[in-house]
Amino acid sequence: MVKKLILSLGALSLLFPALAFADDPSAATLNMGLNSIWVLVAAILVILMQGGFILLESGSTRMKNAGHIAGKTIFTVGLCTLVYWAVGYAFAFGSDNAENSISHLIGWGGAFFSPSVAAGEGESLPTTVFFIFQLAFAAVSLSIAWGGFAERAKLSAYLVFTVLFTALIYPVISHWIWSSSGWLFTKGAQDYAGSTVVHLTGAIAAFAATVLLKPRIGRFNKDGSANEILGHNQVFGALSVLILWVGWFGFNAGSALSVGDGFFGYVAFNTQLGAAGGAVAAMLISWLVNGKADITTTLNGALAGLVAITATCAFVDPWAAVVIGLVAGVLVFFSTKFFEKIKVDDPIYALSVHGAAGIWGTLANGIFATDVLAKKLNVGVGGLIDTGSWHQLWVQIESVVVCGGYTLVASFILLGIMKVVMGLRVTEEQEIIGLDLSEHGTFGYPEQMKKAQQNM
Numbered sequence: 261m262v263k264k265l266i267l268s269l270g271a272l273s274l275l276f277p278a279l280a281f282a283d284d285p286s287a288a289t290l291n292m293g294l295n296s297i298w299v300l301v302a303a304i305l306v307i308l309m310q311g312g313f314i315l316l317e318s319g320s321t322r323m324k325n326a327g328h329i330a331g332k333t334i335f336t337v338g339l340c341t342l343v344y345w346a347v348g349y350a351f352a353f354g355s356d357n358a359e360n361s362i363s364h365l366i367g368w369g370g371a372f373f374s375p376s377v378a379a380g381e382g383e384s385l386p387t388t389v390f391f392i393f394q395l396a397f398a399a400v401s402l403s404i405a406w407g408g409f410a411e412r413a414k415l416s417a418y419l420v421f422t423v424l425f426t427a428l429i430y431p432v433i434s435h436w437i438w439s440s441s442g443w444l445f446t447k448g449a450q451d452y453a454g455s456t457v458v459h460l461t462g463a464i465a466a467f468a469a470t471v472l473l474k475p476r477i478g479r480f481n482k483d484g485s486a487n488e489i490l491g492h493n494q495v496f497g498a499l500s501v502l503i504l505w506v507g508w509f510g511f512n513a514g515s516a517l518s519v520g521d522g523f524f525g526y527v528a529f530n531t532q533l534g535a536a537g538g539a540v541a542a543m544l545i546s547w548l549v550n551g552k553a554d555i556t557t558t559l560n561g562a563l564a565g566l567v568a569i570t571a572t573c574a575f576v577d578p579w580a581a582v583v584i585g586l587v588a589g590v591l592v593f594f595s596t597k598f599f600e601k602i603k604v605d606d607p608i609y610a611l612s613v614h615g616a617a618g619i620w621g622t623l624a625n626g627i628f629a630t631d632v633l634a635k636k637l638n639v640g641v642g643g644l645i646d647t648g649s650w651h652q653l654w655v656q657i658e659s660v661v662v663c664g665g666y667t668l669v670a671s672f673i674l675l676g677i678m679k680v681v682m683g684l685r686v687t688e689e690q691e692i693i694g695l696d697l698s699e700h701g702t703f704g705y706p707e708q709m710k711k712a713q714q715n716m
Contacts, residue, residue: 288382294519295385299393302514305507306396310337312503313403317410318704319496320556320608322489324694325411327704332415333403336422340399343426348398349373349391351431353439364443367435384518393514394434397458400511401430404462407610408469411476412691415699417684424674425465433461433663448640449659450629450652452527453515455571455621456659461667463615467604468671473685475605477692486600489607494555501559505535508566512573523574523636530573530581531566537585538565538592538617545593560596561589563613568621572628574637580628580645587624588617622660626653 314333318326349370356369379386402425409417436442437451451457480486491497512531516524542561546554565585572584595612604611629652631642643652678684685691690698697703 291519292379292383292385295517296379296389298519298524299385299514299517300389302510303389303393303396305510306400306514309400309504309507310403312500312507315496315500315503317406317608319493319500320491321411322694323492323705324696326492326696327702328695328699330704331700332418336402336418337399339419339422340402340426341395343423344395344398345373347371348426348431349394351427352394352434358441363441364446366432367439397454398426398430401458401462402426404459404610404614405465405469407606407608408466409473410607411695412473412685413469414684414686416682417678420678420682421675428674429465429667429670430461433457433667436663437659444659444662448652448655450575450625450634450640450656451571451622451659452574453512453570455567455618456663459567459570459614460618460622460660460664463610463618464664464667465671466606466610467615468668468675470605472675472679475603476607477688479605480603484603497556497559501562504563505566508535512570527573530576530578531569533578533581534569534573534585535562535565537582538562538568538589541586541589542593545590557593560592560609560613564588564592564617567614567617568624571621572624575625575629575633577630584621584624584628588620591616591620619660623653623656626656
């Protein structure tokens with residue numbers, strides 16, 4: 261009996277080091293530990309969303325480009341990590357110029373970020389955990405931008421734009437809205453987990469890319485009519501949505517950055533309601549308008565609901581989360597038709613799912629945010645319905661216009677320079693044979709491609 265007790269205590273000491281090394285750990289230390297565990301798990305969920313982006317982009321495009329999509333995603337996430345560590349995090353959250361007026365526009369200090377090995381006195385979680393969480397968001401925004409490059413951009417374009425986007429575009433928007441010294445933050449802009457910071461920023465960059473790259477071969481006819489270029493695997497698309505949906509709980513609920521009173525559970529609750537509303541509304545509207553319930557539209561609706569609820573999940577009542585998701589599902593259906601009509605080739609619907617829904621989600625706070633939750637988070641005030649005031653809605657409009665405008669101008673300038681200096685698009689021959697072979701010398705589906713070649 262004594263032997264079993266000793267073994268049990270030894271196991272507990274290994275599982276819970278605090279019991280082994282501290283007789284009476286403080287409440288603050290225990291709280292910091294719980295916060296660290298939750299936020300790191302949330303960061304891992306967000307990083308795993310890259311698997312969803314691989315399946316989404318490859319499933320929505322043709323088989324001859326699948327290997328390229330998978331490989332460039334892993335490569336750009338790696339490069340994004342190095343750039344964000346070198347300068348991106350400093351521009352977003354650096355505090356060396358906190359007393360200067362320039363701090364409202366950009367952070368400074370902490371380049372080649374070298375964190376302390378443990379949390380300091382009074383910190384709610386280690387800066388290492390916060391860095392990884394913020395890095396995961398930067399990588400998601402970058403992956404959204406790749407929607408405008410799909411099936412026609414050079415690998416070298418991915419390399420250069422990763423550096424520029426991660427250093428000069430995303431951190432600036434992040435600083436404006438999420439840094440305590442950012443000018444939009446101080447005005448009370450509400451974007452809890454990034455409908456604007458992450459999704460709209462990535463979508464606007466995608467728009468600039470797809471305009472400068474021009475449509476894929478065969479996408480539009482000379483008379484302006486569109487040809488549908490079907491993705492090669494709809495099951496990949498559905499699985500990608502499920503992976504992204506699960507990862508979104510890290511995205512939104514993780515943004516609480518603490519365990520605290522369990523508020524992150526309320527955020528997760530609203531996230532699920534928004535996603536559900538988007539999926540249901542998208543299928544129903546496609547069924548009503550087209551006479552058939554379109555699967556791709558349904559998948560896009562779920563993602564649009566998630567994008568829209570990203571800004572609002574911590575500020576609104578549950579009924580409003582459902583409404584926000586329902587509107588996003590309808591919006592994404594008509595938005596895709598609009599972009600097709602103006603001859604913008606958007607293979608993975610990034611402009612509709614992340615752009616249109618991102619704008620709607622950000623503006624929705626100005627309508628549905630409650631004053632109680634705004635005060636709880638100490639960001640802005642309640643929206644039009646709760647307070648009868650237009651103030652928060654005008655702040656949200658300003659946030660969308662300024663952030664979207666900066667991203668649009670910066671993306672067009674940087675990509676325009678790249679187009680002149682190095683070119684953005686592969687040759688017609690390379691596009692026809694596929695980027696797997698032309699950029700990497702191999703196939704993502706070697707057996708199927710060999711059969712296709714033998715039958716030619």
